[in-house]
Amino acid sequence: MTTELRADARRNLERVLDAATEAFAASGPDASIDDIARLAGVGHGTVCRRFPTKDDLIYAVIERHVAQMQAMAEEALESEDAGEAFFDFARQVAELSMSTPGLHRCVVHCGSKPGAAELDRLVAKIVSRAQAAGAVRADVQPVDVQLLVRSALTSAPAGQWRRYLDVVLDGLEFRP
Amino acid sequence: MTTELRADARRNLERVLDAATEAFAASGPDASIDDIARLAGVGHGTVCRRFPTKDDLIYAVIERHVAQMQAMAEEALESEDAGEAFFDFARQVAELSMSTPGLHRCVVHCGSKPGAAELDRLVAKIVSRAQAAGAVRADVQPVDVQLLVRSALTSAPAGQWRRYLDVVLDGLEFRP
């Protein structure tokens, strides 16, 4: 079987993923492969063999994050109150993202990779629904909402992001 | 006189500044010194001699920009209506910044260099005044306002920044 990994290979793979998670959480996508390899206690050749590209590694690390966000999005779409669903969703995602700012920067770095496309689709739905319900201003596109929220989170000094998010979300509210 | 430049030196200096302005406007602070030197038609040693550090060069290029912003700030401080002054000032600065997005990114890159400190002080005054007048929400600091506006401008896709700014400024308005 080509899909089976030797025991030591599997062990190293886990070490690499753990190390990468730690390194990316600490330094964002700028963490170097060498640092990660060192942290994992393996040669960097080993890292590059499993993940032909650095982005592959980043994506492997944030996959779980993205899946969580997707779950949140699906839940939001089931809520009755479209407006409340949107604002709650935004705060939930922010809370998750900012629990590890480095990983958030990795998500931003990846932009819309395969797999994130589905998430984008869901977000777009949440936003449109909230706009249709008159809870969110109509002169923005779903992608604008994503970018605005993202940039507020990214630009906020450590620990201050909640206030920044408040400003942007208030700005997104529909006002007669 | 040590402060006098030889004619050719002055000519080259101007060429370098022009080239740097063009390159930074096109590519932001990532424009390489080599590119700038090539564009100016000089060796890159010449660039590095005049500007020991790349940041020195960047700062020389944005100096005029910063000065213009400072003038706008001073004017804003003379206005009667503190709230209107703030919002107008924000839009003026945005208009200036985004007329050359690459330079805007340079300004962001420089953060608060010597010289920009004075501008920061003026901005802080404008914001506090608007807050005291009840036009701007009180739960943000002047620096937060700067970062929020900056990030909205930076994250907006080409040509879309006005809408992004609208959202943030609306979010900054005081609401009873």
Place this chain on the structure above:
DNA sequence: CCTGAAACGGACTGATGAGTCCGCTTACGT
């Protein structure tokens, strides 16, 4: 065991970009 395939790791390549150095050129005062 013992052997072949899988996995390892680090030396190597190649790209990039900032800043230094020094032999050559050129401006400009006399």
Place this chain on the structure above:
DNA sequence: ACGTAAGCGGACTCATCAGTCCGTTTCAGG
């Protein structure tokens, strides 16, 4: 015109980092 100091430019150093290659080690099945 000529000598000298200012100025030039590009080759060089140094650092960083992603990705490749191959000789060596280790696993695991027979």
